[in-house]
Amino acid sequence: MTSSALVLVGAMNWDLPHWRDRFYPADLPDDWLLSYYNTQFQAVYLPAAVWQAVSAATWAQWLHDTQAGFRFVLAPGDAAVAPPGSPRVLLAAPAWTAAHVWWLDEAPDLRALAQRITRQAATGEPLFVFSLSGDLAQLERVNDLKQVMGY
Numbered sequence: 001m002t003s004s005a006l007v008l009v010g011a012m013n014w015d016l017p018h019w020r021d022r023f024y025p026a027d028l029p030d031d032w033l034l035s036y037y038n039t040q041f042q043a044v045y046l047p048a049a050v051w052q053a054v055s056a057a058t059w060a061q062w063l064h065d066t067q068a069g070f071r072f073v074l075a076p077g078d079a080a081v082a083p084p085g086s087p088r089v090l091l092a093a094p095a096w097t098a099a100h101v102w103w104l105d106e107a108p109d110l111r112a113l114a115q116r117i118t119r120q121a122a123t124g125e126p127l128f129v130f131s132l133s134g135d136l137a138q139l140e141r142v143n144d145l146k147q148v149m150g151y
Contacts, residue, residue, distance in 0.1 A: 006151045011130060
């Protein structure tokens with residue numbers, strides 16, 4: 001997969017309770033959370049239990065509510081449930097994950113991340129940087145790093 005964005009930053013899911021009143025405005029309706037999330041982040045990682053439980057209509061709404069460059073990265077799940085057929089939806093098979101995902105909570109060292117971004121840039125393939133815990137301070141640092149590096 002090639003993308004115009006080399007480094008895509010996000011969290012596991014966008015509906016994180018501890019983001020209320022810290023990231024999301026207090027009066028933001030629940031059905032606007034993804035649209036708001038999409039203004040700050042370029043990707044989201046969805047556990048299989050989340051993405052496999054939603055209808056085709058919900059998927060259509062999610063794709064409509066996000067910008068064309070936004071990506072949904074899906075944890076592998078039940079093989080009988082197929083992910084939506086969209087180039088913006090990526091199934092994170094183990095080999096693909098090893099080549100394209102940086103887990104921020106496991107490796108928060110920004111110097112090491114900068115080195116990985118540089119190596120990834122040589123491949124022309126995107127690197128997805130995800131926070132499993134939704135650590136907003138770390139995600140902001142990654143967005144700052146992207147800007148400093150010109151990505």
